[in-house]
Amino acid sequence: MVAAQDPESFFATAPPLRDADAVDARLQEFIARNSNNAGGGGGRPIVCVTSGGTTVPLEQRCVRYIDNFSSGHRGAASTEYFLKAGYAVIFVHRRGSCQPYCRFMPDDSFLKFLDVNEESKVQVARSHETVVKKSIGDYSKAMECGSLLKLPFTTIFEYLQLLRMVATSVSSVGLRGMFYLAAAVSDFYVPWDSMAKHKIQSAGGPLEMRLSQVPKMLSVLRNQWAPLAFCISFKLETDSDILVQKADMALNKYKMNIVVANLLATYKDEVIIVTNGEKNTIRRCNTDEDLEEQIIILLTQKHSKYIYGSQMGATRVQTEL
Amino acid sequence: MVAAQDPESFFATAPPLRDADAVDARLQEFIARNSNNAGGGGGRPIVCVTSGGTTVPLEQRCVRYIDNFSSGHRGAASTEYFLKAGYAVIFVHRRGSCQPYCRFMPDDSFLKFLDVNEESKVQVARSHETVVKKSIGDYSKAMECGSLLKLPFTTIFEYLQLLRMVATSVSSVGLRGMFYLAAAVSDFYVPWDSMAKHKIQSAGGPLEMRLSQVPKMLSVLRNQWAPLAFCISFKLETDSDILVQKADMALNKYKMNIVVANLLATYKDEVIIVTNGEKNTIRRCNTDEDLEEQIIILLTQKHSKYIYGSQMGATRVQTEL
Numbered sequence: 192m193v194a195a196q197d198p199e200s201f202f203a204t205a206p207p208l209r210d211a212d213a214v215d216a217r218l219q220e221f222i223a224r225n226s227n228n229a230g231g232g233g234g235r236p237i238v239c240v241t242s243g244g245t246t247v248p249l250e251q252r253c254v255r256y257i258d259n260f261s262s263g264h265r266g267a268a269s270t271e272y273f274l275k276a277g278y279a280v281i282f283v284h285r286r287g288s289c290q291p292y293c294r295f296m297p298d299d300s301f302l303k304f305l306d307v308n309e310e311s312k313v314q315v316a317r318s319h320e321t322v323v324k325k326s327i328g329d330y331s332k333a334m335e336c337g338s339l340l341k342l343p344f345t346t347i348f349e350y351l352q353l354l355r356m357v358a359t360s361v362s363s364v365g366l367r368g369m370f371y372l373a374a375a376v377s378d379f380y381v382p383w384d385s386m387a388k389h390k391i392q393s394a395g396g397p398l399e400m401r402l403s404q405v406p407k408m409l410s411v412l413r414n415q416w417a418p419l420a421f422c423i424s425f426k427l428e429t430d431s432d433i434l435v436q437k438a439d440m441a442l443n444k445y446k447m448n449i450v451v452a453n454l455l456a457t458y459k460d461e462v463i464i465v466t467n468g469e470k471n472t473i474r475r476c477n478t479d480e481d482l483e484e485q486i487i488i489l490l491t492q493k494h495s496k497y498i499y500g501s502q503m504g505a506t507r508v509q510t511e512l
Numbered sequence: 513m514v515a516a517q518d519p520e521s522f523f524a525t526a527p528p529l530r531d532a533d534a535v536d537a538r539l540q541e542f543i544a545r546n547s548n549n550a551g552g553g554g555g556r557p558i559v560c561v562t563s564g565g566t567t568v569p570l571e572q573r574c575v576r577y578i579d580n581f582s583s584g585h586r587g588a589a590s591t592e593y594f595l596k597a598g599y600a601v602i603f604v605h606r607r608g609s610c611q612p613y614c615r616f617m618p619d620d621s622f623l624k625f626l627d628v629n630e631e632s633k634v635q636v637a638r639s640h641e642t643v644v645k646k647s648i649g650d651y652s653k654a655m656e657c658g659s660l661l662k663l664p665f666t667t668i669f670e671y672l673q674l675l676r677m678v679a680t681s682v683s684s685v686g687l688r689g690m691f692y693l694a695a696a697v698s699d700f701y702v703p704w705d706s707m708a709k710h711k712i713q714s715a716g717g718p719l720e721m722r723l724s725q726v727p728k729m730l731s732v733l734r735n736q737w738a739p740l741a742f743c744i745s746f747k748l749e750t751d752s753d754i755l756v757q758k759a760d761m762a763l764n765k766y767k768m769n770i771v772v773a774n775l776l777a778t779y780k781d782e783v784i785i786v787t788n789g790e791k792n793t794i795r796r797c798n799t800d801e802d803l804e805e806q807i808i809i810l811l812t813q814k815h816s817k818y819i820y821g822s823q824m825g826a827t828r829v830q831t832e833l
Contacts, residue, residue, distance in 0.1 A: 253581060255580055256578070256579055257570070258579045259575060302651045312636075313648065315633075320633070323634050327626055328628075330623045397722055397724050398721075398725075404719075428710075
């Protein structure tokens with residue numbers, strides 16, 4: 192098996208992203224639009240929100256794959272609050288995962304909230320009307336302003352190629368760029384060139400699998416793709432004993448500006464915002480409230496300080512020269 | 513590692529199904545209701561449609577899992593046509609997969625087909641009105657008749673426990689029972705008692721995994737759980753060279769009445785219905801048409817013949833005695 196553990200060989204052996212040119216064109220157009228007069232000054236801040244889990248195919252003609260638990264709820268909710276805060280959002284999401292302004296949607300009984308009225312028109316039941324109307328309004332506004340771009344992925348190959356494309360583009364806006372990496376990204380994968388072509392047959396007894404480590408792209412993002420961007424990564428664990436320690440490690444090793452640490456059992460109710468020398472726990476008080484609202488308020492404040500601090504630093508350096 | 517390859521040890525070591533008693537009560541009530549006067553004669557025929565892929569958790573507090581490609585579209589469409597044909601349907605489906613009468617739903621732009629009208633009511637856009645209205649009507653009818661029971665699963669453990677519960681219950685209706693096993697069921701799994709408790713850490717280099725074979729429950733379904741039921745299993749392959757041969761093998765080995773064989777690349781357009789000594793290819797002529805309509809017409813005819821044939825056989829035996 193080829194251990195494609197460095198970024199170059201990962202990309203060299205990955206099946207190429209479909210319609211890459213068209214995606215890139217949409218991306219350039221989006222960044223240009225949100226860098227003109229939009230939002231005043233030098234343009235809107237631009238955040239890339241990644242959301243949902245990546246899959247790892249086990250066969251080239253894929254029937255089976257490894258997946259990561261993620262509904263995409265956090266990414267979708269966060270996107271709404273970033274838009275509300277005046278950001279332009281590139282929503283890099285798992286196909287079929289939770290979408291911004293669609294969180295009210297029931298999982299499996301969608302038809303229950305539609306009624307046929309007296310004039311035989313299909314309308315949303317009164318019980319859901321307020322929330323749906325607000326969602327349609329907010330969604331339409333975001334689409335009209337051109338401040339939301341949705342880019343879907345399924346596999347780890349698609350995700351990392353998209354992330355690279357977005358990051359190298361967003362680097363053009365310098366400090367105004369932010370990465371909010373909420374996607375649940377696979378740590379292990381099967382390199383494309385060592386993958387079974389057809390469905391693995393089950394007659395041959397137990398299945399032995401050897402998965403390679405996915406190269407740690409956070410370092411590449413920070414050092415090469417978008418060195419000036421404000422970077423937030425997520426750390427999900429199931430064991431509370433190692434959570435903060437792992438978050439601290441990620442902060443230092445990958446030079447993230449912030450790590451959002453959460454536990455599988457309580458991720459909807461509580462997160463710890465880890466920065467250099469500071470740990471803030473954010474809790475929600477009741478289940479009607481979105482934890483993401485508080486998270487995004489805190490992060491956008493820290494991003495503003497980062498921009499201001501860096502500019503002041505640069506001015507000081509210039510003055511001193 | 514314990515190789516839990518026999519059905520007993522699979523069930524003995526699986527984490528128990530949540531709310532099993534409540535599910536069983538709903539099931540008993542459903543079968544009783546559809547066995548009285550419903551549909552005339554001795555009651556409606558009852559089909560268990562399984563749909564969507566099962567997951568195989570890799571950790572007990574599950575962050576990662578192996579999944580099987582399946583949108584659940586075939587199971588959802590087939591459920592609609594079984595209901596239309598007068599069957600009662602137990603829809604055993606993957607949580608979040610495609611639902612009956614919801615196939616018109618767009619993947620990710622749901623809000624696009626809702627409008628706010630002049631009176632400020634939220635209604636379905638005119639372009640989608642006809643299809644949505646028909647879906648709501650058909651869905652309401654099925655729910656009012658009490659001829660649709662939806663039971664969700666996620667993991668292979670939940671799926672097989674549900675299937676056993678449904679099968680042992682449906683066995684009470686004898687020949688009137690049918691199994692339409694369209695779910696994409698994992699062939700390999702990690703037995704619960706040999707599974708990592710916490711999220712597997714990625715720092716330790718490549719991941720070696722040894723997966724056990726899932727016991728072949730089709731034999732148990734046929735021989736023990738519901739010996740008189742009419743059984744249809746599915747065979748999905750990616751390699752056309754082995755498809756029909758694998759379908760024939762499944763037919764004989766598991767004593768299925770019918771195997772529906774399809775290829776990943778063409779499963780929406782073409783299936784081969786394999787019975788003893790007969791192979792019928794069903795193709796759809798245009799993309800507006802559901803392949804499932806033709807499949808269900810053929811299968812319900814074969815089920816009627818099976819019931820009639822078995823009863824005639826029984827009568828003949830009684831006469832001859």
